[in-house]
Amino acid sequence: MSSWLKYVFIAIIFVAVTLMVTVTSTRHSTNVTATQEVQLALKSSKLGTIRENATNALDKKALVANLVLEVVKAEKEKGNNIKIDYVFLDSGGNVTEDENAIKSVQFKVSLLNKDNEVLSTSTQRIALNK
Numbered sequence: 755m756s757s758w759l760k761y762v763f764i765a766i767i768f769v770a771v772t773l774m775v776t777v778t779s780t781r782h783s784t785n786v787t788a789t790q791e792v793q794l795a796l797k798s799s800k801l802g803t804i805r806e807n808a809t810n811a812l813d814k815k816a817l818v819a820n821l822v823l824e825v826v827k828a829e830k831e832k833g834n835n836i837k838i839d840y841v842f843l844d845s846g847g848n849v850t851e852d853e854n855a856i857k858s859v860q861f862k863v864s865l866l867n868k869d870n871e872v873l874s875t876s877t878q879r880i881a882l883n884k
Contacts, residue, residue, distance in 0.1 A: 785829075785865050785874040814842065814853055817882075825863055834873065835866040843879075858882055 822838060829836050840861040844850040847858075860879040864872045 781865065782874040782876075785863065786876045814851075814856070817859065821859065821861060825861070829863065829865070835868075835870065837864040837866055837872075838862070839864075856882060 818840065821840060825836065825838055838861060840859055841849050842851065842856045843858045843860060844852075844855040845857045850856060858879055858881045860877065862875060862877045865874045867873050
């Protein structure tokens with residue numbers, strides 16, 4: 755009689771572990787996908803900003819505002835808090851604040867739970883061509 759209980763207990767543990775892994779991997783996969791969607795949207799918004807200004811100069815504040823807007827649009831339906839870290843890079847991959855030297859932007863999106871603990875992190879680097 756106790757031998758079937760052993761198999762039921764093992765089956766319950768297996769199902770619980772499978773569900774936990776599935777939920778975690780799905781959450782991370784959607785975070786990565788949403789971050790990659792931002793790349794296309796950011797490129798188009800950057801080109802629109804340059805066209806509106808009729809200049810080849812790149813405005814860091816406008817770029818960051820577009821980046822945050824696109825990340826929030828991509829992540830809004832998940833119901834989690836997000837944290838966005840970004841850095842501007844020059845042609846050598848070094849951090850820069852000089853608007854004329856900016857060649858790419860690298861950003862990291864972290865999904866946070868209710869206690870602000872990181873659930874998933876995705877990093878994306880976008881080259882900015884003028």
